[in-house]
Amino acid sequence: MSILVIGAGPGVSGSVARRFARDGHDAGLVGVDEAQLATLGEELAALGVAAHHEVADITDAEACTAAVRRLAERLGRVDVLHFNPSAYREADPLTLTVPQLLQDVTLGVGALLTALQAARPSMAAGARVTATGSMAADKPAPGVASLGVQKAALRNLVQSIDGALRGDGIRAVSVTVRGVLAREGAFTPDRVAEAIHAAAHQDEADWRTEVPYSG
Template identity: 75%
Template sequence: MSRPVIVIVGAGPGVSGSVARRFARDGYDVGLVGVHEEPLGELSVDLEALGAGVGHVVADITDDTAARAAVDELGSRLGRIDVLHFNPSAFRERDPLTLTVPELLADVTLGVGALLSALQAARPHMSAGARITATGSMAADQPWHGAASLGVQKAGLRNLVLSIDAALKDDGIRAVSVTVRGTLSDEGAFTPDRVAAAIHAAAHQDEADWRAEVPYSG
């Protein structure tokens, strides 16, 4: 049998890089979609050192056509998609009195809408047992007014993941949003590696007890 494959949308340093390495250590090949070549190249070297087959595509995932093409290319190149991980969000320090409608829509396109592009392109490469995971945030429930669009993104992302799970569960494909209830840090319970471990665990839940939202509180 071929090795399982994870495709990470919004790949780069931080949580997404830790997710890539965690799955690579578990025997997965890895596809990366990100906006900058240099961090994708550096991460690819790390993953290859762990024994993973790696493909990466530079794409602006807010461009529906480009996002779909990138995910489809990786699914075809790597032969399958067993896990689709969605990581991106936009942090824009604007409160509701200064945030404009175009800015809000741009941020939601990145942090929520791009998942639709990625999912619909990935679906032909997924079979029963495949999983969709997403990096959620406590901002969905406790938004900070100073970055108002972030809470909207994370609430929308969780809602969309719940709908994806309901739509695909009869096909044996499940989706989960991991709600990170803390602030990312270089040490302690909320390091990128610890969050990545929580995402890995959520993707490997027993389907009989599946939860489409899993909180991570450290």
């Protein structure tokens, strides 16, 4: 079994990788920080699984595609594709520019398309696509206007992915985190990772493409 994490780092994405590693999933990690990826890889290896990583700018479709394909080849198959990144830009609708919005959406939404299309040949029936969502999709904060757009679009895209792939036995789900990430309490990265893990293991007969996590 294996998980491919897009936007891997020390937060929720790292917790997701470790949670699936405890189930025996080898990991492929795509991110921008070599040191963070190496550290996470060591943590996963300590859990008894193989971990590989690629440094890539996922907004660069060619680089992202190449990185995902290399990792999929090393893993042999992709059982879970987890998408985590988003852009946090402090700009309200009166100052946010169209190029900035498009740049943020490319990172927080478009890169999922790139990763999915690159990983799809390595995904078989039973594979899952998961994504870290946010309450910003429903209650956007004006001061970070692009974040709400990203998360609303991400949820919509995940629903489309599920509709396109469920006939092949592949399902997709986004987990809407209805709280602020913290080091303690209900919204630690590890608690959110547990919610994502549970969403990936839903009964397919009652599958939901969007699962809220309220702690």
